[in-house]
Amino acid sequence: MDPTFLSAKRQAALVRRGAIGCRELLDLYIARVERLDERINAVVVRDFDRARQRATALDKARGAGPVGKLHGVPMTIKESFDVAGLPTTWGIPALKDHKATGNAMAVDRFIAAGAVLFGKTNVPLNLADWQSFNAIYGTTNNPWDLTRSPGGSSGGAAAALATGLTGMEAGSDIGASIRNPAHYCGVFGHKPTWGICPQIGQTVYGNVDQLDIAAVGPLARSADDLAIGLDVMAGAEPIESGWVVKLPPPRRRGFAGLRVAVMTRHDCSDVDGEMQAALEDLAGLLGREGARMSMTARPAFDLSLGHDLYIEMLRATTAVGLDDAAAAQWQAARDGLAPGDPSYYAQMARGISMTHRVYLQKNEQRQRMRRAWADFFRDWDVLLCPPAASPAFPHDQAGQRHERSIDVNGKRVPVTDQMFWAGIAGFYLLPGTVAPLGLSASGLPFGVQIVGAQYDDRTTIEVARLLEKAWRGFVPPPGWA
Secondary structure (H helix, E strand, O other): OOHHHOOHHHHHHHHHOOOOOHHHHHHHHHHHHHHHHHHHOOEEEEOHHHHHHHHHHHHHHHHHOOOOOOOOOEEEEEOOOOOOOOEOOOOOHHHOOOEOOOOOHHHHHHHHOOOEEEEEEOOOHHHOOOOOEEOOOEEOOEOOEOOEOOOOOOHHHHHHHHOOOOOOEEEEEOOOOOHHHHHHHOOEEEEOOOOOOOOOOOOHHHOOOOOOOOEEEEEEOOHHHHHHHHHHHOOOOHHHOOOOOOOOOOOOOOOOOOEEEEOOOEOOEOOOHHHHHHHHHHHHHHHHOOOEEEOOOOOOOOHHHHHHHHHHHHHHHHHHHOOHHHHHHHHHHHHOOOOOOOOHHHHHHHHHOOOHHHHHHHHHHHHHHHHHHHHHHHHOOEEEEOOOOOOOOEOOOOOOHHHOEEEEOOEEEEHHHHHHHHHHHHOOOOOEEEEEEEEOOOOOEEEEEEEOOOOOHHHHHHHHHHHHHHOOOOOOOOOOO
């Protein structure tokens, strides 16, 4: 039996009972990477020698009992996480020779749980695209169709999981960067409630602040693995040791009585018709299984206004790394805008050049919206919606992201329209889990986004687990098994 497509949970169970050794399992993955990754280009940083040493040590220590829930599971991690001695570049050419001197906190926690880290996976420049290409490592392909994007910015992570090149992964998400690749590659991903998983060691230029909106979280081939990954990653860093993460249990353990709101599209972002139809079919199944369903329930505020706020505050947040000259250029761009310009470029310019006073004013609006979400989730357990506007789109590296377009229902629309679906969980600091939903007529996977109340991470992951059993789980792309 080839265990490389099994869940990390099942792999750890095989190791625990001695059915396979840590080194044996690792070598299976290394062989697959060496044989297959030339076509995918997902595992762009390789640390095979140190991984073999660790796996051998874990095998020798097995008689003393497993190290943790991931004992012996080979894993890779997004290139943006620091791993001592390995490059951390975020795809930025100026950082191509930079090597981390220590581990990100998430890396240390995975190692403490028994994982065997053997490489890092590709990202776009500055982690700022729904593709994964950069001048240092090149382009990562989607294993379902090599001419298409695997998503971004955790695109290498999702592609490696889908291709059976790794047992577990972790990424980061400020604009669907976990959820979008999971959706494009047919795997599972979880963007946690903001703040419960420390970002330390996953911030460019060594910054230590917990960046607004951004989160780090797991990607995997099963919902159970997401739960394990969240358990590993969550918890205060030492400087925040006055609090602990104690997430509530899932609100429901089955579909019966589950209160589910469904949104298949929005005026801010149309959605591929096949994806809408699959989500409606899923809603029908849940209703037949005893869930209380609504296709119209929404939080009591204007989601379009929330989307506009998200884009501006997102761009204000990600402007932290700009130098004075670049900031001045964006301020000049803002000053040259026509009054009321609604374009994405205008939102970028207003956000990047936003004063602190305006940021606080807009954040007050956001806090009121967050309270509206809290009211909504008193009546509803989860909201199901798309993670993006379409399945994976063809590689398109021309120009800037905001200048590009994708095909949705036969029309070319700005690729940035689908930021709406990123903000549904991200901007309001809510948990969002992506699980496989279906395949398009052209054979591309797509997923469903499961959004829950703040700190209800176990509920959204449990719904993903229920859907995995009753609807669709991970299916390897053809030709890679």
